[in-house]
Amino acid sequence: MLISVHIRKCAGTTLRHALAAGFEDRVLFDYGDQIGSTWPSSVARRHSSLTKAKSKAADLISRYSIIHGHFYRQKYDFLDTPKRYVTFLRDPVVRVVSNYAYLKRKPQRRHPDALIVHALGFSLAEFAAHPDNRNLQRQFLQSSDLGEFSFVGLVERYEDSLTRLSAEIGVALPAIAPQNTNAAANSGYHLSPRDRRLIEDLNRDDMRLYERAHARFENLSAA
Amino acid sequence: MAQRKIIVAGVSSAGKSTFIERMLEDQSSHETEVFFAGRLVRAFGLTGIAPRSLNLGAKPVAIVHYNTQSSWISTAEHVPPVEEDPLVQALRSHAAAYELYLCYAPDAVIRERMARRTAVEPVLGETDYAYPNTRLCAEFDRIDQRERLLAFAKAFHSHCPQPTVVFSNARKTSLLSWEAFRHGNPTPELESALM
Numbered sequence: 001m002l003i004s005v006h007i008r009k010c011a012g013t014t015l016r017h018a019l020a021a022g023f024e025d026r027v028l029f030d031y032g033d034q035i036g037s038t039w040p041s042s043v044a045r046r047h048s049s050l051t052k053a054k055s056k057a058a059d060l061i062s063r064y065s066i067i068h069g070h071f072y073r074q075k076y077d078f079l080d081t082p083k084r085y086v087t088f089l090r091d092p093v094v095r096v097v098s099n100y101a102y103l104k105r106k107p108q109r110r111h112p113d114a115l116i117v118h119a120l121g122f123s124l125a126e127f128a129a130h131p132d133n134r135n136l137q138r139q140f141l142q143s144s145d146l147g148e149f150s151f152v153g154l155v156e157r158y159e160d161s162l163t164r165l166s167a168e169i170g171v172a173l174p175a176i177a178p179q180n181t182n183a184a185a186n187s188g189y190h191l192s193p194r195d196r197r198l199i200e201d202l203n204r205d206d207m208r209l210y211e212r213a214h215a216r217f218e219n220l221s222a223a
Numbered sequence: 224m225a226q227r228k229i230i231v232a233g234v235s236s237a238g239k240s241t242f243i244e245r246m247l248e249d250q251s252s253h254e255t256e257v258f259f260a261g262r263l264v265r266a267f268g269l270t271g272i273a274p275r276s277l278n279l280g281a282k283p284v285a286i287v288h289y290n291t292q293s294s295w296i297s298t299a300e301h302v303p304p305v306e307e308d309p310l311v312q313a314l315r316s317h318a319a320a321y322e323l324y325l326c327y328a329p330d331a332v333i334r335e336r337m338a339r340r341t342a343v344e345p346v347l348g349e350t351d352y353a354y355p356n357t358r359l360c361a362e363f364d365r366i367d368q369r370e371r372l373l374a375f376a377k378a379f380h381s382h383c384p385q386p387t388v389v390f391s392n393a394r395k396t397s398l399l400s401w402e403a404f405r406h407g408n409p410t411p412e413l414e415s416a417l418m
Contacts, residue, residue, distance in 0.1 A: 037409070038409045039409040039414045040410075040411045041414060041418075107331055112409070115407070115414070116407040118331070119390075120327075120369065120407050121329070121330060121368060121369035122369070122407065123367075123369070123370070126407075130406070131408070
């Protein structure tokens with residue numbers, strides 16, 4: 001079973017389309033867990049989702065080859081079948097800014113992770129400092145060394161990453177145009193040096209994780 | 224007995240008048256006087272940049288209704304920082320302590336209220352002239368509501384370190400602690416108020 005952890009704003013929606021094309025009905029998309037939100041309704045939702053998944057363990061193993069979505073890496077540890085974990089990481093500063101910009105342009109989003117932006121009007125700096133948004137990549141992966149992952153792609157090297165992922169899983173995944181992106185961000189987000197430093201400081205674990213992933217990616221390229 | 228001094232602040236359509244009306248339901252009219260910012264400015268000549276003094280009457284309770292959206296020295300191009308407003312300066316020097324209620328609603332809710340509103344301060348009956356929807360909507364789009372509220376609270380920090388936020392959306396009104404408003408920590412109470 002391939003477990004593909006889609007961290008928010010890390011090209012997962014684009015990958016989702018590639019996986020749907022590559023695996024057809026053998027892929028399960030799991031997007032209900034509201035990871036990175038510790039609002040009480042999200043915590044309750046995750047508990048309920050895990051209970052439900054456990055009750056369908058045999059069915060999951062028989063019907064699916066891959067589970068992809070927003071969930072903590074350990075969610076499917078209970079599946080009694082060999083598992084491989086894959087994910088994509090992104091420059092932590094860019095990811096935070098992209099996440100904030102995404103929520104700002106989705107005022108209709110009814111999701112607790114949007115509350116501080118839509119209901120309370122948090123600025124980028126306030127959003128970044130909120131505990132739910134700090135080191136989000138580590139929160140998703142529950143890992144500090146990526147040792148559990150057989151593949152870690154980089155959003156910044158998406159096409160290379162997709163090629164490698166195809167080789168890793170033995171399925172040719174089609175290159176699909178980026179989905180769920182902000183057209184205005186194509187020229188890069190405008191960020192003051194002060195905000196950049198602040199976001200780096202607030203995401204030290206993610207910075208280290210990303211550096212590790214980057215080094216691992218380059219080492220494989222050199223090999 | 225010392226006069227109880229209350230400031231109710233927020234942008235236009237944030238719910239200041241409605242909140243004051245609720246407060247007045249619990250007070251007799253001869254005990255409480257409501258001061259609209261515009262009247263204070265005119266009565267005490269608070270239109271220049273030099274600090275001037277003011278008077279909040281002799282009734283046991285004085286409530287100041289203050290619109291944070293602009294200030295009395297704003298121009299069409301520039302809304303100066305809250306702390307530069309002459310009325311803010313006069314209020315700060317007038318008393319050592321205030322009770323501060325900061326009215327806040329999500330931007331989308333404010334815009335919707337502004338669009339359908341027809342009269343200025345209809346609840347308190349202060350005036351009956353038409354609400355300048357277009358001008359206020361345009362003005363609102365030029366400012367950051369939260370930033371101005373935080374700046375207002377900062378200006379009065381020594382007078383009231385823990386203001387109360389009167390949060391309202393399309394469904395209900397809730398009182399939030401200052402910490403909850405500032406940090407948005409995910410508590411059941413805050414989620415219930417915001418959803």
